[in-house]
Amino acid sequence: MTVTPWGEVIPDKPKAAPQPPVLEVKDLHVHFRTDDGRVYAVNGVSYDVAPGESLAVVGESGCGKSVTAMSILGLVKTPPGIMAGGQVLYRGRDLLKLKPRELRQIRGGKISMIFQDPMTSLNPFLTIRRQLTEAVELHLGLQGDAARDKAVDALRQVGIPAPEDRIDSYPHEFSGGMRQRVMIAMSLVTGPELLIADEPTTALDVTIQAQILELIQRLQRERKMGLVLITHDLSVVAGMCSRVVVMYAGRVVEEAAVDDLFADPRHPYTLSLLESVPRLDEPAGRKLRPIEGLPPKLTSLPAGCAFAPRCRFVRDRCKKEAPKLEPDAEGRKRACFVPIRRGRAVDGR
Numbered sequence: 620m621t622v623t624p625w626g627e628v629i630p631d632k633p634k635a636a637p638q639p640p641v642l643e644v645k646d647l648h649v650h651f652r653t654d655d656g657r658v659y660a661v662n663g664v665s666y667d668v669a670p671g672e673s674l675a676v677v678g679e680s681g682c683g684k685s686v687t688a689m690s691i692l693g694l695v696k697t698p699p700g701i702m703a704g705g706q707v708l709y710r711g712r713d714l715l716k717l718k719p720r721e722l723r724q725i726r727g728g729k730i731s732m733i734f735q736d737p738m739t740s741l742n743p744f745l746t747i748r749r750q751l752t753e754a755v756e757l758h759l760g761l762q763g764d765a766a767r768d769k770a771v772d773a774l775r776q777v778g779i780p781a782p783e784d785r786i787d788s789y790p791h792e793f794s795g796g797m798r799q800r801v802m803i804a805m806s807l808v809t810g811p812e813l814l815i816a817d818e819p820t821t822a823l824d825v826t827i828q829a830q831i832l833e834l835i836q837r838l839q840r841e842r843k844m845g846l847v848l849i850t851h852d853l854s855v856v857a858g859m860c861s862r863v864v865v866m867y868a869g870r871v872v873e874e875a876a877v878d879d880l881f882a883d884p885r886h887p888y889t890l891s892l893l894e895s896v897p898r899l900d901e902p903a904g905r906k907l908r909p910i911e912g913l914p915p916k917l918t919s920l921p922a923g924c925a926f927a928p929r930c931r932f933v934r935d936r937c938k939k940e941a942p943k944l945e946p947d948a949e950g951r952k953r954a955c956f957v958p959i960r961r962g963r964a965v966d967g968r
């Protein structure tokens with residue numbers, strides 16, 4: 620309740636109850652058995668996505684972004700993969716415990732995934748019509764003309780010209796950008812609640828990239844769909860997502876609202892990542908600073924913080940103990956022992 624200076628009492632608006640997340644990844648561990656030993660690819664990753672929210676997942680190559688995403692939908696092959704622990708809750712149900720048949724009902728229906736290479740999800744030997752109507756029949760229970768109409772409609776929504784004719788083409792008859800649109804149509808035709816997009820445009824040229832990202836963003840907003848967007852491109856994150864998870868060596872090292880993260884990163888790795896790329900929100904001429912050193916070998920992770928060997932703020936404790944992802948004094952979540960504000964250690968060291 621607020622009382623104005625002239626004594627008027629304004630009751631508080633009833634707050635909307637926070638919506639339970641569509642997806643919760645909880646303390647996920649995924650390893651791979653290889654000839655060089657066990658690869659610790661994902662080491663306790665947790666993140667969640669609220670209905671209609673767009674979450675970005677960023678981090679250097681090999682930090683476990685894709686393996687985490689593949690695990691959500693049971694797409695990690697075991698062996699060589701080992702699902703070593705954790706949960707993936709979709710509306711409270713643990714997807715890691717479902718039978719393959721139950722998981723197929725959710726995959727491509729309630730949760731869809733799009734990949735960098737459309738040919739991972741498109742079958743080169745089947746027409747687009749077969750592939751789209753199959754999904755519609757399986758997940759929506761439509762048949763015949765109704766299924767076809769739904770498929771044509773999906774192609775139209777993603778901007779395929781003359782969809783009534785193009786529906787009988789094979790994937791190779793489309794250009795790269797159009798094929799990516801077909802894949803998006805396929806992943807959205809069933810009206811999913813959550814879309815996982817793993818570098819959906821990296822293989823495309825720049826102008827087409829922007830078109831495809833705009834398309835994903837428009838469809839996501841119109842349908843109030845949750846989105847997990849895995850990308851290397853921080854400008855895409857700033858433009859499309861509201862929250863970011865930063866991963867390093869199979870762990871989440873920082874999680875923040877997009878604006879907070881860009882304005883004042885709290886993990887040294889996030890800071891380095893931001894310093895290593897050009898940014899539109901900063902004066903031209905700022906020196907780019909590549910992140911020195913290499914990520915650790917995932918077959919033998921250091922005992923302490925995995926970023927310690929590359930960290931300019933490193934302390935003794937960091938080499939012995941691995942920090943947990945916890946809120947700092949201002950409630951910003953980061954996995955680091957050294958309090959950092961605006962690019963400097965708070966204690967000045």
Ligand SMILES: Nc1ncnc2c1ncn2[C@@H]1O[C@H](COP(=O)(O)OP(=O)(O)OP(=O)(O)O)[C@@H](O)[C@H]1O
Nearest residue numbers: 651658660679680681682683684685686687699917
């Ligand atoms: N089948 C596999 N066998 C062995 N190691 C694997 C396998 N799949 C993934 N890995 C390893 O797991 C680690 C995490 O890989 P992941 O593909 O998740 O990285 P990423 O963050 O998606 O990287 P990128 O940005 O390059 O796509 C990598 O070191 C990778 O080599």
Ligand SMILES: [Mg+2]
Nearest residue numbers: 684685686817
């Ligand atoms: Mg990847």
